[in-house]
Amino acid sequence: MHALNLQPKSLSLAERLADLAVDALIDEADLSPKPALVDRRGNGAHTDLHLGLMHASALSLWPAFKEMAEAAIELGEIGLPLREAVGRIGREGEQVMLDTTGGVNTHRGAIWALGLLITAAALEPQSCSANSVALRAARLALLDDRFAPRPLSHGAQVAQRYGARGAREEAQLGFPAVTQRALPQLLRSRAAGHGEQNARLDALLAIMTDLADTCVLYRAGEEGLNTMQLGARAVLDAGGSASLGGRRRLHELDQQLIALNASPGGAADLLAACLFIDRIASGDGLIQGVF
Ligand SMILES: CC(C)(COP(=O)(O)OP(=O)(O)OC[C@H]1O[C@@H](n2cnc3c(N)ncnc32)[C@H](O)[C@@H]1O)[C@@H](O)C(=O)NCCC(=O)NCCS
Ligand SMILES: Nc1ncnc2c1ncn2[C@@H]1O[C@H](COP(=O)(O)OP(=O)(O)OP(=O)(O)O)[C@@H](O)[C@H]1O
Incomplete structure (x- = not known):
C-alpha cells in the first residue's frame, strides 16, 4: 500500500470527544502513586479491580461516549429528550462495562460524569471553557430522567445514613x-514546574480534601472520609506530590486508606473529568482535527 493511503481519516466531533474521554480514563488509571486506588503499582484497596481491567473497561465505553455526543448534536438543545x-x-454503556469486567463496577461514576x-x-463545541461546559452538564443533570431506575445503590445508602x-x-x-x-490546583502545580504527573496527583489530592466520596463513606464511614480529607490536605500543605515531605505524607495516606479499606473512587472519577475538561478547554482536542 502507498504510504499516502495510511493518512488517518479525520475524526468526527463525536469520535474526537469519545477519544478524549477514554484517554482521560486511561490517564487516570495509569497515574501513580494514587492513594488506595488502582494504579501502575497495584490494586490499592481493591480486591476485584486491576489495571488491565480498568483499561479494558475504559476502552469498552468508547461507543457509548460517541453515541452521547451524537445524541447532543442531533437533538441540539438541553431538554428532557436529550437527558433521557x-x-x-449511559445505562447501556454500564451494561457493556459490566460484560467486559465480568460484573465488576470499574467506571460507574465516570460514565455519569x-x-x-x-x-x-x-x-x-465553540463554548468549551471549563465553566461553560460544567454549567451545561449541570443543567442536564438537573433534569429528571423518568426511565432511570432508583436502586438502593451504595451512594443512596450513605446519602440516607450520613x-x-x-x-x-x-x-x-x-x-x-x-x-x-x-483544575486550579492542576494549573498551579504545572505553573510551579512540578511536572505533569505530580500536577495530576496534586489535582486528585485537591479533590480529596473536600469531597464527600460515597465510595469511601460506604466502605469506611466517617473515619475513612476524615482520614482521606485531612491526609490529602497534609500532602498539599507539605509541598505537594513533587516535594519529599509531600511524598512522605502521600505514602502515609496510601497506607492509612488501605488499612481502612477506603478507596476514593469518586475522587478518581472526578480527576478523569478534570483531565477531560482540561483538554477540551485548552482547545487541544476539539479545535484540532475537527474545525
Ligand atoms: C448518579 C449515578 C452516578 C448513580 O449514583 P449513586 O450514588 O446512586 O450510585 P453508586 O453509589 O452506585 O455510584 C456512584 C459513583 O459515583 C462516584 N462518586 C462517589 N462519590 C462521588 C461524589 N461525591 N462526587 C462524584 N462522584 C462520586 C463513585 O465512583 C461511584 O462509582 C448514575 O450512575 C445514575 O444515575 N445511574 C442511574 C442510571 C443512569 O441513568 N445512568 C446513565 C447516566 S448518564
Ligand atoms: N483508579 C481507580 N481505582 C479504583 N477505583 C476507581 C479508579 N478510578 C475510578 N474508580 C471508581 O471507583 C469505583 C469503585 O469503587 P468501589 O469498589 O467502592 O465500588 P462499588 O461497586 O460501589 O463497591 P464495592 O466494590 O465495594 O462493592 C468505580 O465505580 C470507579 O468509578
Whole structure:
C-alpha cells in the first residue's frame, strides 16, 4: 500500500470527544502513586479491580461516549429528550462495562460524569471553557430522567445514613470539585514546574480534601472520609506530590486508606473529568482535527 493511503481519516466531533474521554480514563488509571486506588503499582484497596481491567473497561465505553455526543448534536438543545437519551445510552454503556469486567463496577461514576460533560461539550463545541461546559452538564443533570431506575445503590445508602452529597449532586452543582479545586490546583502545580504527573496527583489530592466520596463513606464511614480529607490536605500543605515531605505524607495516606479499606473512587472519577475538561478547554482536542 502507498504510504499516502495510511493518512488517518479525520475524526468526527463525536469520535474526537469519545477519544478524549477514554484517554482521560486511561490517564487516570495509569497515574501513580494514587492513594488506595488502582494504579501502575497495584490494586490499592481493591480486591476485584486491576489495571488491565480498568483499561479494558475504559476502552469498552468508547461507543457509548460517541453515541452521547451524537445524541447532543442531533437533538441540539438541553431538554428532557436529550437527558433521557443520554440516560439510556449511559445505562447501556454500564451494561457493556459490566460484560467486559465480568460484573465488576470499574467506571460507574465516570460514565455519569464524563457522559454529561461529553454531551455538554458536543452541544456547543465553540463554548468549551471549563465553566461553560460544567454549567451545561449541570443543567442536564438537573433534569429528571423518568426511565432511570432508583436502586438502593451504595451512594443512596450513605446519602440516607450520613446525608452526604454524592455523584448526582456533584454534577447538579456544576462539578465544583473539578472547577473550584482540581483544575486550579492542576494549573498551579504545572505553573510551579512540578511536572505533569505530580500536577495530576496534586489535582486528585485537591479533590480529596473536600469531597464527600460515597465510595469511601460506604466502605469506611466517617473515619475513612476524615482520614482521606485531612491526609490529602497534609500532602498539599507539605509541598505537594513533587516535594519529599509531600511524598512522605502521600505514602502515609496510601497506607492509612488501605488499612481502612477506603478507596476514593469518586475522587478518581472526578480527576478523569478534570483531565477531560482540561483538554477540551485548552482547545487541544476539539479545535484540532475537527474545525
Ligand atoms: C448518579 C449515578 C452516578 C448513580 O449514583 P449513586 O450514588 O446512586 O450510585 P453508586 O453509589 O452506585 O455510584 C456512584 C459513583 O459515583 C462516584 N462518586 C462517589 N462519590 C462521588 C461524589 N461525591 N462526587 C462524584 N462522584 C462520586 C463513585 O465512583 C461511584 O462509582 C448514575 O450512575 C445514575 O444515575 N445511574 C442511574 C442510571 C443512569 O441513568 N445512568 C446513565 C447516566 S448518564
Ligand atoms: N483508579 C481507580 N481505582 C479504583 N477505583 C476507581 C479508579 N478510578 C475510578 N474508580 C471508581 O471507583 C469505583 C469503585 O469503587 P468501589 O469498589 O467502592 O465500588 P462499588 O461497586 O460501589 O463497591 P464495592 O466494590 O465495594 O462493592 C468505580 O465505580 C470507579 O468509578
